[in-house]
Amino acid sequence: MQDKNPEDVSDELLNSFVDHQLTSEERQEILSRLKRDRVLSDRVCELQHLKEMTRLAFDDIPPSRLPKRVIEEPRSLPRMVAAAAIFCLGLLLGMVGLPQWGNGEDRNGQTASARNDSLTKVLVHLSSADEAAALNTLGNLEQMLAEYRSKGEPVLVEVIANGGGVKLLGPDTPAIAERIAHLSASYDNLSFAACRNTIEQLQLTEGARIQLLPEVKLIDSGVVEVIRRQRDGWAYIRG
The missing domain is CATH 3.40.1260.10 (DsrEFH-like)
Structure with missing residues (x-):
């Protein structure tokens, strides 16, 4: 069953997840949440796609005006789209087997x-x-x-x-x-x-x-x- 309100996970947390800035435990928590919530998974896929397309915009900037990091890591459109697609596919296929949340109890055992x-x-x-x-x-x-x-x-x-x-x-x-x-x-x-x-x-x-x-x-x-x-x-x- 999906959560009633997928918006209750902040964009800040999702950005950190997409940018691989979380610990393994923290990523496990979000992956478990995504497994139960298709709408939230779609938000993450859209966010990943947006980040890849934003990076694509650098292709139209002359190399002399690009930051060194961007020059050293060029990305083509097919490669970027593929990366976003693989990321979203991983959300759908790679979350199987993750533990579900409990039986409705919070950390203090209260329903x-x-x-x-x-x-x-x-x-x-x-x-x-x-x-x-x-x-x-x-x-x-x-x-x-x-x-x-x-x-x-x-x-x-x-x-x-x-x-x-x-x-x-x-x-x-x-x-x-x-x-x-x-x-x-x-x-x-x-x-x-x-x-x-x-x-x-x-x-x-x-x-x-x-x-x-x-x-x-x-x-x-x-x-x-x-x-x-x-x-x-x-x-x-x-x-």
Whole structure:
């Protein structure tokens, strides 16, 4: 059975999938989702085709004006179309045997019918190291939490950071650290999480040592958690 809403997987995640920027575990999560959702599979195929056709546009630019990487990796139209076709065929044929999602239970063993439908669940995804944008997101988040509190309406919010976003959840960005400390002390229905995969990758590629704030918990994969939350009906906000 297909998911009712194939749009709940963000374009950012699909772009990362198509560009092979995910870990094996993260790709497994998305492939499993694609196996169950034909509409979502079509979105991925269209995205792959669009990327290939965009690369094709470089063929009309004189070589002297092309970036070196593009000059060294020329692609003909037949080759590009074939690549897109093979990619989409792989989605249809290569996903057989992947595990299905569970029997309707979430990670805590709670069935969908047992969840409180009146509870609004919001996922905020931070994937950029843009401090100004993150501060703006946290400001909007505080306004939303205050509004729900004033109306007596239940809401649960989780902020998940991966990519460049994990760099904002440490003491090196004091303005954000202060805002997170304030929000965490004011709202017990708000949590922050950082991706372990990203942190380990930054340590390997940049030699960076990421120190997280005490209010931030560590999760194995930010992308996997985002997909799970969206699957469970959480509203998605890209920070």
